[in-house]
Amino acid sequence: MLASLTIAWINGVVVLRRAPLWVVSYLLMPMALLFFFRVHGSVAMMKMALIGGIIMVAASNGISLLGDAAWFRIYVKYQDLLVATPIRPVSYVMGLSLSMLVFASPGLALFVVLASLAGLMTLEFALALAACTIAVWISSSMMGFTISTFFRVLRHVWPMASILSMVLSFLPPVYYPATVLPQGFQWIGALAPTGAAAMVLHHVAGLVEVEAVALAASMTSLTAYSVALSLLSSLKARWREA
Amino acid sequence: MVFILVFKVLNGLAAVSAVVSKGVWKRYKNGVVALRGVSFSVERGKLVALLGRNGAGKTTWVRIASTQLLPTQGTVEVLGLDVVADPWSVRELIATVPQEGFPLDILTPFEFVYSYLLIRGYGRSEAKKLAREHLALLELEPHTKKTIGELSGGLKRRVLVAAVLASGAEVLFLDEPTIGLDPLARRSVWRALKEAKRAGGTMILTTHYMDEAESLADEVVIVHEGQVLFSGTVEGAREAVGHEFKVEVYGDLELEGYDALRLGGVTVFYVDEGEVDEVLKRAMARGYESSVKPTSLEDLFIKLTGERIEEGD
Numbered sequence: 001m002l003a004s005l006t007i008a009w010i011n012g013v014v015v016l017r018r019a020p021l022w023v024v025s026y027l028l029m030p031m032a033l034l035f036f037f038r039v040h041g042s043v044a045m046m047k048m049a050l051i052g053g054i055i056m057v058a059a060s061n062g063i064s065l066l067g068d069a070a071w072f073r074i075y076v077k078y079q080d081l082l083v084a085t086p087i088r089p090v091s092y093v094m095g096l097s098l099s100m101l102v103f104a105s106p107g108l109a110l111f112v113v114l115a116s117l118a119g120l121m122t123l124e125f126a127l128a129l130a131a132c133t134i135a136v137w138i139s140s141s142m143m144g145f146t147i148s149t150f151f152r153v154l155r156h157v158w159p160m161a162s163i164l165s166m167v168l169s170f171l172p173p174v175y176y177p178a179t180v181l182p183q184g185f186q187w188i189g190a191l192a193p194t195g196a197a198a199m200v201l202h203h204v205a206g207l208v209e210v211e212a213v214a215l216a217a218s219m220t221s222l223t224a225y226s227v228a229l230s231l232l233s234s235l236k237a238r239w240r241e242a
Numbered sequence: 243m244v245f246i247l248v249f250k251v252l253n254g255l256a257a258v259s260a261v262v263s264k265g266v267w268k269r270y271k272n273g274v275v276a277l278r279g280v281s282f283s284v285e286r287g288k289l290v291a292l293l294g295r296n297g298a299g300k301t302t303w304v305r306i307a308s309t310q311l312l313p314t315q316g317t318v319e320v321l322g323l324d325v326v327a328d329p330w331s332v333r334e335l336i337a338t339v340p341q342e343g344f345p346l347d348i349l350t351p352f353e354f355v356y357s358y359l360l361i362r363g364y365g366r367s368e369a370k371k372l373a374r375e376h377l378a379l380l381e382l383e384p385h386t387k388k389t390i391g392e393l394s395g396g397l398k399r400r401v402l403v404a405a406v407l408a409s410g411a412e413v414l415f416l417d418e419p420t421i422g423l424d425p426l427a428r429r430s431v432w433r434a435l436k437e438a439k440r441a442g443g444t445m446i447l448t449t450h451y452m453d454e455a456e457s458l459a460d461e462v463v464i465v466h467e468g469q470v471l472f473s474g475t476v477e478g479a480r481e482a483v484g485h486e487f488k489v490e491v492y493g494d495l496e497l498e499g500y501d502a503l504r505l506g507g508v509t510v511f512y513v514d515e516g517e518v519d520e521v522l523k524r525a526m527a528r529g530y531e532s533s534v535k536p537t538s539l540e541d542l543f544i545k546l547t548g549e550r551i552e553e554g555d
Contacts, residue, residue, distance in 0.1 A: 006360040015348050018389065077343035081402070084308045084338040084415065085362050086330070240329065241311050242271075 003087045007095025011068060012102025023106050026064075030056045030111070033175065044207050047118055051201045052175045053111045058133050059194050060165040061104035062140025065096055069148035070157040072096075089237035097141040108133065120205055128204040132197035135222040139193035140168065142229035149236040167192075174198040177208040186214035196221040259319075260286045260413050260444035261307060266316035268302050268468075276302040278468040279316065284446060284461070289439050291455035292448040293543065294465035300448040301341045301417055303465070307446070308338040308415045320413055337362075337411035339419045341448075345401045347391030351382050354390060358405040376408035377401075379437060381430045396423040403431055407438050414438070416447045420454060432458055452540040464543055471546040476539065483537040483545060485512035489521045491532040497524055505550055512537065512545075 016023070030053035037049035072078040082092060112129075115121055144161070151157050169175070172195025178186040189195040196218035202208035203215055210218075261284040268277040276299045284290045292300045305311035307318045309329040318325045320332045345354040352373055359369035377386055380400045390398055403419050416435075420428040428451075435458055439445060449455055455462050455476070462479050464472040472479060491509045496502060500521060503510045511521050518534055525532040544550060 002363075003361045006357050010346060010349055010353065010357045014353065018348050075344075076346060077340035078346060080305075080310055080340035081338065081343055081358070081405075082361065083310045084333060084336050084411075085358075085409075086334050087361050240309060241305075 003091045004095035008098035012099030027107050050115045055174050055194050055197050056169045057104050057107040058136040059140045059168045061100045062137050063144045063164045064161050065100050065141045065144035066148045066161045069145050070151050074154045083239050089239050090234050093145050093233050093237045100141045101137050125204050135226045136193050136197045139225040139229050142233040145233040146236045168194045178210050186211045187217035190217040190221040193225040259283045262319045264317050267314045269314045282463045282473040286444050287442050288460040289445040290461045291459035292463050298465045299468040304415050304417045335412040337406040337409040338415040339402050339406050341417035344398050345390045351401045352386045355405045372408040376404040379434045380404040396427040414445045466547045479539050479542045483541045487518050488512050488537050489534050491525045491530045493530045
C-alpha cells in the first residue's frame with residue numbers, strides 16, 4: 001500500500017504542484033461545453049453539462065494513464081527500474097491509477113462546487129455521484145493501463161489517449177439524454193462506463209426518465225467494467241516479458 | 243510463507259557465487275537469437291564487467307538475470323535462487339539501472355531517490371537518510387533543489403545510479419550506467435561504485451568502455467554475438483593477449499616474422515618488450531608513422547573478435 005501511495009504522490013501530487021497548467025488543459029473542454037450549454041441551453045441542459053463535466057474529467061484523466069504508463073515503460077524505463085524491486089505489479093497499477101485521481105481532483109472539486117451551486121447536490125445525488133465517479137475513474141484508468149501495454153512506440157500513444165477520451169465523453173449519452181436513443185434500446189448507452197454513469201446520474205438528478213432496463217444495465221455495466229478492467233490490467237501488468 | 247522466504251534468502255546468502263549463468267539462450271519472437279548458451283559465474287562481493295559491442299547480448303542477459311525477461315533455455319541463479327522459478331525472492335535482493343533509463347523529470351533528485359527507497363519498503367526516516375547520503379556520494383548535492391528535468395543527461399544518469407546504490411541490494415545490475423557521461427562524471431560514478439564494492443556489494447556492469455572495465459572490474463566477461471568469448475580476471479585478460487605491447491603503424495605494412503592485424507587504416511603488431519624497437523625502426527624506415535602502447539583489454543577483444551569494441555557505436 002505504501003508503494004502505491006508513493007507512486008500516487010510522485011505522479012499525482014508532485015505533478016499537480018509543479019505542472020498545474022495540465023489542470024487548466026483538461027478543464028478547457030468540459031468548461032467550454034458548460035459555457036455553451038449555459039448560454040444556449042436550458043437549466044436542465046446546464047445541469048447535464050455539469051454532470052458531463054464531472055464524468056469527462058474523471059474519464060479523461062483516467063484514460064490518460066495510457067500515456068503515463070507507456071512513458072514509464074517505453075521511454076524512461078521506470079517500470080524496468082521497479083521490476084527489480086519487491087513491488088507487485090498490482091501495487092504499481094494501483095499507484096498509477098490513484099495518481100490519476102489525485103490529478104483529477106481539482107477539476108472534480110470545481111465541478112462538484114458548481115453542481116452544488118446549481119442545486120444538484122441532494123444526498124441521494126451525492127452518493128450516486130461518488131459511486132459513479134469512482135467507477136468511471138477505475139474503469140477508465142484500468143482501460144488506459146491495459147491499452148498501454150499493447151504499444152511499443154510512444155509516438156502512437158498520445159493520439160490514442162485523446163481519441164479514447166473524446167469517444168468515451170461524446171459517443172455515449174453523457175452530454176445528451178438517453179431518450180435520444182431508440183425506445184427500448186437505451187441500454188446501448190450503458191455499453192461505455194461513461195454512458196452508464198451519466199444515465200444513472202441524469203436519472204437520480206431527475207433530468208432524464210431513463211428506462212428501468214437501461215438503469216439496471218448501467219449499474220451492471222459500471223460494476224462489470226470496474227471489476228473486469230481491474231483484473232485485466234493486473235494480468236496485463238506483466239513484470240516479465242516472454 | 244515468510245519462513246520459506248527467510249530460508250531462501252539465508253540459503254542464498256550462504257552461497258559462494260552471487261550469480262551463476264548456465265547455458266542461457268534467448269531467441270526473440272522475431273527469430274533474432276540474442277544469447278547462445280551464455281555461462282559464467284560471479285563471486286560474492288566482486289564487480290564483473292560484461293564487455294561487448296552494441297547488440298552483443300549484454301542487455302538481454304541483464305534483463306534475464308534481473309527478472310525482466312524469460313530465457314528461452316538455460317538458468318540464471320542469483321544468490322542460489324532461480325530467476326525464473328523464484329523471481330519474487332530474487333527481486334528482494336537485486337536492483338538494476340536499466341539501459342537508457344532516466345529518473346522522472348518532474349521530481350527533484352532527492353524526491354526520486356527517496357520515493358524509490360519507499361517503494362522498496364524502507365521507512366521514511368531511513369529512506370531520507372540513505373537518499374541524502376547517496377546523493378552526496380554521487381556529488382549531486384548542489385543539484386538537489388532543481389527538478390531532474392533541469393539537469394544534464396549525465397547528472398540524470400547519476401541520480402539513477404544513486405537510487406540503485408542507496409537500495410542496499412545484495413546484487414546490483416548496472417546496464418551501461420555511465421553512457422553519455424563526461425569523463426569527470428564517469429569518474430564520480432566509478433568512485434561511488436568502488437565505495438559500494440568496498441561495502442561488500444556484488445555488481446554486474448555492462449559497458450563498452452574498456453577503461454571503465456579496467457578501472458573497476460575484478461573480472462571481465464567478453465560477450466560477442468550472444469556468446470561468451472572470455473571470462474576471467476582483468477590480469478588474466480591482459481595475459482591472454484600474449485604480448486606486452488602493441489605497435490600501431492598508420493598505414494598498410496607487412497613485416498616478415500610478425501603477425502599483423504589490420505583495423506581500418508592502422509596495422510597493429512603485438513610484440514614483446516625486446517621487439518618494440520625493431521618494429522618501430524622498420525616502420526620508420528619505410529616512412530610510416532607509428533606509436534607504441536601497452537596492451538589492454540581492448541586488444542583481447544580485438545584478438546577474439548577481429549573488431550574494435552567502439553566500431554559501429
